[in-house]
Amino acid sequence: MTRKTSLIAAAFLASLLPAGAAFAQAKTLYIGMNGGTMEKTYSQYVFGEFEKQTGAKVVVVPGTSSDILAKAQANKDKPQMHVMFLDDGIMYRAIGMGLCEKQRPSAALNELFPAARFKGDMASGVSLGMTGIAYNKKMFTEKGWAAPTSWMDMADPKFKGKVVFQSMPSSSFGLHGFLMFNRIQGGNDKNVDPGFNAWPKTIGPNVLEYIPSSAKLSEMVQTGEAALFPLTPTAVAALKEKGIPVEYAQPKEGSVVLTVGQCVIANNSEPELSQKLAEYLLSPQAQAAALQYGSQLPTNPKTPATGDAAKQVAQINEWMKNAVTVDWESVNANRPAWNTRWNKTIER
Known part of the structure; x- marks a missing residue:
């Protein structure tokens, strides 16, 4: 290959990179969760790092747990969402309806408090409360x-x-x-x-x-x-x-006890990316941001907490004694x- 053709080939390959990046960015994950404080916290302070790592975009579909469950059930054959947050009781209903797929093994999943792992790892807790x-x-x-x-x-x-x-x-x-x-x-x-x-x-x-x-x-x-x-x-x-x-x-x-759980929606259009998002949301990094900016109490005990956040976690642990x-x-x-x-x- 001559120097000229090598340069042309290199230029051609370089021209493909923006297109590849654009393709990655074009992938959008839709996640159902409560609006208001939770939506603001995750949209402004939590999803950014995942988007940076993957080139994908995460968009919140806001609603109560009952709303989100109804939407997932209505679109069961062709899901419009990829991941959903539901209060624990409603999450068990979603699992029973076959709306969730098993979360794949990960270090973050293994680190969770036992109470935050739903039966069969069909869902996992992202926030703990009462x-x-x-x-x-x-x-x-x-x-x-x-x-x-x-x-x-x-x-x-x-x-x-x-x-x-x-x-x-x-x-x-x-x-x-x-x-x-x-x-x-x-x-x-x-x-x-x-x-x-x-x-x-x-x-x-x-x-x-x-x-x-x-x-x-x-x-x-x-x-x-x-x-x-x-x-x-x-x-x-x-x-x-x-x-x-x-x-x-x-x-x-x-x-x-009220655990906000997440599950990867079965048969969604981006199963691999959805599993990555679910895994990321269990990480100490993601949960630390949710705790700092939205008072979302972590289910991963390795989540770092200092100052007022550490006091809040300690208080919750005390209240959990008779929960x-x-x-x-x-x-x-x-x-x-x-x-x-x-x-x-x-x-x-």
């Missing part, structure tokens, strides 16, 4: 009320018209709160009769509104409508960052009937 009680700090201070210490504080007559409760059929927070109330009344995750029977005479009369999600809480706290409501420490931290006067209280009966884990197999088997009963007898 549902307890949140309260309007400004209102409590003004009225001289002590911070809540029990789920049954929601039944205190002084909170009449000041309790806001998420709807059980559409919210994990609402389901968790009801299941803890049910346990206090003598029920369990298979028998909810005690909870349904006692609700109209205890917490029910104090409820101002049943809301489908927690989106309205910031407004209802600022207007002085909401005094008490089920919520997680992570969600409370997000509200406080916006200047909303709320605090978290760990109930003496325990909070309910309760839901029997999701029993709950999911009975939930459709419970939802119907809730709509007919409570949220009428």
Whole structure:
């Protein structure tokens, strides 16, 4: 080959590189997750490094866990998303529907807390938390009320018209709160009769509104409508960052463990890249960014944490000592009937 033809060949190969890069960048992964703080945190601070490493683009499809599950189910034969984040109870439903594919082995997956590995590695936890009680700090201070210490504080007559409760059929927070109330009344995750029977005479009369999600809480706290409501420490931290006067209280009966799980959607158009994204989101690097910028508590114990973040992780570990884990197999088997009963007898 002459020098001239060598130069021409080199130039030709160089001309292919931008096209190759453009092709890689053209690959877009769609990930379903909660909007608001979670979407902002991952879009602005977490996905960037993965995009830099792979040349792909990650786009969030926002919605509640129920919304995301419905979208995945509707497009099961030709998925429009590649990865999805779901609250643990709903994730078990997704796995049962055949919507998730097994996550491949990785160092990051092996590093997770055992509770963050779903059965058969069909999903994995990306964020750890629990549902307890949140309260309007400004209102409590003004009225001289002590911070809540029990789920049954929601039944205190002084909170009449000041309790806001998420709807059980559409919210994990609402389901968790009801299941803890049910346990206090003598029920369990298979028998909810005690909870349904006692609700109209205890917490029910104090409820101002049943809301489908927690989106309205910031407004209802600022207007002085909401005094008490089920919520997680992570969600409370997000509200406080916006200047909303709320605090978290760990109930003496325990909070309910809430793991946000991720799964690679079965039969998606980019299986290899989707597996890489799922693996990256379990890494200490990704989880450190989610913790620092979005108070997303890590499921990988190797995640570095300093300052306020380290204090937050230590506090969660303390609260986890009396946290309760839901029997999701029993709950999911009975939930459709419970939802119907809730709509007919409570949220009428």
